Amino acid sequence: MAHLLVVEDDPQLRGALVRALRDKGHAVATAPSGMAGLDAAVTHRPDLVVLDLGLPDVDGSQVLRMLRAVSDVPVIVATARDDEPEMVAVLEDGADDYIVKPFGAAQLDARIKAVLRRLGAGEAAEEPLRVGGLAIDQASREVTLDERPLDLTPREFDLLTYLAHRPGQVVSRRELLAEVWQQPLGGADKTVDVHLSWLRRKLGETAQAPRYLHTVRTVGVKLTPPEESPAPVPPEADSEAKPASRGPGAG
Numbered sequence: 001m002a003h004l005l006v007v008e009d010d011p012q013l014r015g016a017l018v019r020a021l022r023d024k025g026h027a028v029a030t031a032p033s034g035m036a037g038l039d040a041a042v043t044h045r046p047d048l049v050v051l052d053l054g055l056p057d058v059d060g061s062q063v064l065r066m067l068r069a070v071s072d073v074p075v076i077v078a079t080a081r082d083d084e085p086e087m088v089a090v091l092e093d094g095a096d097d098y099i100v101k102p103f104g105a106a107q108l109d110a111r112i113k114a115v116l117r118r119l120g121a122g123e124a125a126e127e128p129l130r131v132g133g134l135a136i137d138q139a140s141r142e143v144t145l146d147e148r149p150l151d152l153t154p155r156e157f158d159l160l161t162y163l164a165h166r167p168g169q170v171v172s173r174r175e176l177l178a179e180v181w182q183q184p185l186g187g188a189d190k191t192v193d194v195h196l197s198w199l200r201r202k203l204g205e206t207a208q209a210p211r212y213l214h215t216v217r218t219v220g221v222k223l224t225p226p227e228e229s230p231a232p233v234p235p236e237a238d239s240e241a242k243p244a245s246r247g248p249g250a251g
Contacts, residue, residue, distance in 0.1 A: 003165070007031045007033075007060070008052045008078075014030050017108075020108075027161055029046065033056055038063055048115060051075050052078055052079055053090070061086075064095060067094075074119055075096055076098070076112065079098075080100065129161065132226055133146040133226075134203075143157065151202070152202065156202070159180050167222075170219050171220045212224065212225070
């Protein structure tokens, strides 16, 4: 129920953390390095950062000090280092908690909730994300368009939420595959295209006449509010991708 940023260089562990935290109801973004994590924390202003120390470019303790110079976002250090002096040092540098690997998802979730509760953070996460007439409630995983509920699959919800956290920003298919599908080493772009097509149908638009989802050729896609609201286009008009059928487990 909070917007989290996980800074972790191990792709398998990063993917496992994302899945576990999303299962707990959180919205999760990730960064594979210290500087990328610092940039994401400053740009996207998450409710809490889960920070590894053993990062490939800059040690996590240094990232923490740089982050503390510009932000008071809560930080939980999650690392394999269990040296007590180092624990004390990062807590004195501004970490709000320290958890040693390996740990269970339930323990991390409990610590996240405790930190947010103690600091009174995460309240903004209760407010729906809004882009034009779209309202995305991350806690209940419900979406409305012009106050009408949309029936989205879990994957469609995650895709729309990821884009809604970056309104107006072009997001590449590679990034979507890595962050939404947890396929950091690549995957089929068609997977993204088909899910975008399904989303467009439910938003009442097409790739040829977009309202919210705008494709930037060879670059990616961005979510922007429409300048005006024409009548919804029938689903049959969407020719970007035509999946034959969708079973109950699709998405």
